[in-house]
Amino acid sequence: MKPRKLIAGNWKMNGSLAANEALVRALVQGVGAEGGCDVVLCAPAPYLSQVQSLTANSGIAVGAQDVSAHAQGAYTGEQSSAMLKEFGVRYAIVGHSERRQYHGETDETVAAKTAASLANGLTPIVCVGETLAQREAGQTEEVVKRQLAAVIHVNGHCISEIVVAYEPVWAIGTGKTATPAQAQAVHAVLRAQLHHAASEHAAGIRLLYGGSMNAANAAELLAQPDIDGGLIGGASLKAADFLQIIAAAAR
DSSP: OOOOOEEEEEOOSOOOHHHHHHHHHHHHHHHHHHOSSEEEEEEOGGGHHHHHHHHTTSSEEEEESOOOSSSSSSOTTOOOHHHHHHTTOOEEEESOHHHHHHHOOOHHHHHHHHHHHHHTTOEEEEEEOOOHHHHHTTOHHHHHHHHHHHHHHHHGGGGGGOEEEEOOGGGSSSSOOOOHHHHHHHHHHHHHHHHHHSTTTGGGSOEEEOSSOOTTTHHHHHTSTTOOEEEESGGGGSHHHHHHHHHHHHO
16 A cells, blocks of 8 residues: 655755744644645754744644654764654654765765664654765765665664655756656665565655655656655755645645
């Protein structure tokens, strides 16, 4: 049975109290009329409590953009999954390409953060994806399979609880998007890998596309057989655009 589609907004390091309130109120009003798919807003850590308050009883879930691999201790600036859970957070993005690129996160770190999320009932949105150089060298399949394999190795017993987001690094914030056929080809590879790890659950693990999905291309991408939603960057900061993507997913 195909899972409900999931549309996750990743605000990255954007927002303010006033802008967040206007955006979330518009989304709550719009999503109320839509239904039909799951929606999560991944806000910067200081705003999680505000967004949780604004989305209460709306059906919109709240997600964090990162989570510590550690449960507690001397890790200044980090937030544990237990802390996030206390604030009503239900999802956590792990291994986003910006974390891998700018903060040196390794496949092993991402696997550990996935485990920490699962330990406290958060659903990790595990990001995988190749750079332009890797794609041009024909390494796309090798790279995404390696990244996902590390997560499966550590979390194989509960791999059915994760969400996977394929985000080709060359298509993030560049305006370039993988064609629906390119995106589907990689999603099919990931689905096969998950099937090998958790055969009876693989069809129910949601695979999101995360490379510049927007209001104009969402419907065509979401129509692909192995694309179960989107991890949306810039378009998630514009209520009208984000609602259009949600509407496409709800069809």
